[in-house]
Amino acid sequence: MAVKHFQRQNELPTDGIVGNTTWDAIMSPDAKYYAVSKGAQGDDIQRIQQRLYELGYLAAADLVTGNFGDSTEAAVLKLQEVNGLEQDGKVGQKTVNLIYSDEIKANFLSYGEKSDVVLACQQRLRELGYLTTTPDGAYGDDTAVAVRQFQARNDLIVDGYLGPSTRIVLNSSEAKANG
Numbered sequence: 001m002a003v004k005h006f007q008r009q010n011e012l013p014t015d016g017i018v019g020n021t022t023w024d025a026i027m028s029p030d031a032k033y034y035a036v037s038k039g040a041q042g043d044d045i046q047r048i049q050q051r052l053y054e055l056g057y058l059a060a061a062d063l064v065t066g067n068f069g070d071s072t073e074a075a076v077l078k079l080q081e082v083n084g085l086e087q088d089g090k091v092g093q094k095t096v097n098l099i100y101s102d103e104i105k106a107n108f109l110s111y112g113e114k115s116d117v118v119l120a121c122q123q124r125l126r127e128l129g130y131l132t133t134t135p136d137g138a139y140g141d142d143t144a145v146a147v148r149q150f151q152a153r154n155d156l157i158v159d160g161y162l163g164p165s166t167r168i169v170l171n172s173s174e175a176k177a178n179g
Helices: 004-009 020-029 043-053 068-081 094-099 116-127 142-153 166-170
Strands: none
Touching: 004 020, 043 068, 043 094, 043 142, 068 094, 116 166, 142 166
8 A cells, every 4th residue: 555655646657566667756866755635535545534533623434535625624724733733734744643643632622612523513412412502513602511411421521622532422322312
């Protein structure tokens, strides 16, 4: 796979074979570093999306498709913002290294946030009977109350943040409904 990723990056035929052309490109000082952006497709994109979902930057598991589209770009931009990287929406060397490092800061959703990730969590909280208002993607008072109730009922730390551990339980089949 690494050969195919390199070939894609350097605009070579992606056959996965290190022939003369690929070898010359690998040895060239002009070889491009790994970077993907909107429009890219592949198993590497799927792995990046899975990690973005786990960290709370991608709203839903069904967005892990292997196709780098608008939602993936928005997730990458948010990750770059939260982690103090240049915000270009591309997964280049610094971003890909950070995604898989221990230094990565997850997306802790809190009061005042407005995003598709909040909307997805609100929809699930409503489905489970914690949120009684219409999901709108804005983390307001009603969402904060619903999150705290959910955390208490599901033996989580009651902090009102939609962090990774809360979202994992929220999106699991083991999530306890309200009532």
